[in-house]
Amino acid sequence: MQPGSQQSAIGLQIGPRQLATRYFLAPLAGYTHLAFRTMLRRLGGVGLATTDLVQARMLLSQTRKSLELIATNREDRPLSVQLFSGHVNDLVEAAKWLQDRNYSGVDINMGCPMARINGAGGGARLMCDTQAAVEMVARVIDVVDIPVTVKMRLGWDDDHPAAPQLAEALENIGTAAITVHGRTRQQGFRGGVNRKAIRETVQATCKMPVIANGDIRTVEDAHSMFADTGCAGIAIGRGAMLDPWIFRRLQQFEQGRPPTDPTPEEQVSFLEDHFRLMAKQHAEYSCVIFRKFAAWYGVVLGIPEYLEDRLRRFESYDEFDEIVRLVQKHHGERQSRVPTALIKVPNGPVSHW
Ligand SMILES: Cc1cc2nc3c(=O)[nH]c(=O)nc-3n(C[C@H](O)[C@H](O)[C@H](O)COP(=O)(O)O)c2cc1C
CATH class of the missing domain: 1.10.1200 (Non-ribosomal Peptide Synthetase Peptidyl Carrier Protein; Chain A)
Known part of the structure; x- marks a missing residue:
């Protein structure tokens, strides 16, 4: 792909929000809080960021921790707050609570693999019953005017590839966009991202933007993700920790400017x-x-x-x-040819990434 050839593709519309780029910061609980989001936004290129996941009931109780998680400022825009719960009434009330306080988007977590969260009926567990999941999202969409999005995995395991069917149903009820992490819940963070399955999810939808997610570390990775899946945008999590300048590089490339390395x-x-x-x-x-x-x-x-x-x-x-x-x-004394870092992934041991 030549620099600038994506000119017409710059930006993306999600609900009423016109986003500056097609590159989103994927939430990494414990890392992508206000300070880190603000830093990335100052570098440029972030189209949308999402808070770390917040339990809907805790938010309604306004616990110190949940208020910290939704803390934001004028620089930290546009922002969606990610909620999780196994209880629809809590999700509905929390979404209303956020709208009343001028938050501009709600994202519902259907991807978290953590046993504690799945055990309470939230996160990836929601993908086990597509109809109930869709009804849940529909109730939230009914009560708020701000865009409601969903972040999911491909399904619970390889035998239950729920994403395409779920995506189609979510589009039909007016979900503003979905993000698909190209692994199943059973996979956790192991193995590669299944781009074919992301593509099938994109193909199951008509207009709703599908944001592809998983293992994007470079500008080239992002381009091949677009080509392989037909996705409308890309969400980057660990890649933004490894290279906080990745969004700037992606934006520069799309604007036909040579990507610059940080000094x-x-x-x-x-x-x-x-x-x-x-x-x-x-x-x-x-x-x-x-x-x-x-x-x-x-x-x-x-x-x-x-x-x-x-x-x-x-x-x-x-x-x-x-x-x-x-x-x-x-600075720069330790050079590893392939940069990797240790990270504790949810529900799993420390892995080398
Ligand atoms: C430490 C850690 C925390 C995460 N926290 C969240 C979260 O709060 N909400 C969520 O939807 N996904 C969460 N994820 C999943 C990421 O958003 C993303 O889907 C996954 O890491 C794959 O994308 P990546 O390869 O770009 O990191 C987390 C992942 C990691 C490693």
């Missing part, structure tokens, strides 16, 4: 600003939350292992500042 200064500033934004929201507790990012930053910044380890253990703002000074000095 080392930009990369270190990203680390600093990300932490400062987090500290604005969580004060000194951000030192604890930020540790989760150590493995990613180790890869992105190519820092020696002992520094990555310090990012995993620091306890104060001063210590963070000292680490930044060391990162500036040792």
Whole structure:
């Protein structure tokens, strides 16, 4: 594909929202919170972001944790809040609650593989009963005017490929868009993404945008995903952690500009600003939350292992500042040919990705 050949494809309409690009940030619970979303948006190229999944009942109870998860600001637009529940009334009430507070979209989780969430009837469990799932979404669509979208997997397992049928039914009731992670619940995060099955899901729909998701790490991966599946857009999760500049690169490519690599200064500033934004929201507790990012930053910044380890253990703002000074000095010293990072995937062990 030549740069600029996607000009007419730039942007995407979801409900009344005209999005600037076809590239969405897929939610990664514990990572894609307000600070990280804001950082990505500043780099450019993110068409839509979604909050980490929020339990509908907890939101209605306005627990501290759920209010933190839906925290947003003017820079963090457009945004959908992702809800999960096995109880339709909770979903309906939570969607209304969000609309009343000017949130501009609701995304219903039908993909989460975690036993705790599936056991309560939510996440991927909803895909086991297509009719009940569709009725649930229809009830939500009935009560709100903001776009309602769904994020799903291909089905519970290979013997129950529910996505095409579910997609068709969801389109018929007015779902604004769906995102399909190209794995089954049984697969968890193992194995490759089944692009053929995503394609079948796209083909089961007429106009509703289908957003493809899974294992996109480069501009080339995104292009081949469009070609292989016919999807309308692409959601990127772990690829955005491994390369936060991926959305900017994709947008530059579509605008016919050569994708630019971040300078080392930009990369270190990203680390600093990300932490400062987090500290604005969580004060000194951000030192604890930020540790989760150590493995990613180790890869992105190519820092020696002992520094990555310090990012995993620091306890104060001063210590963070000292680490930044060391990162500036040792940036790029550790080069791995194929960048990978350790990540704890839902319902599973730490995997190398
Ligand atoms: C740590 C982690 C947390 C996740 N949290 C969510 C979540 O809150 N909601 C959701 O719909 N998907 C969640 N996912 C799934 C991702 O959104 C995405 O579908 C999956 O990682 C595949 O896309 P990727 O290869 O681009 O990461 C999570 C995945 C990971 C690894």
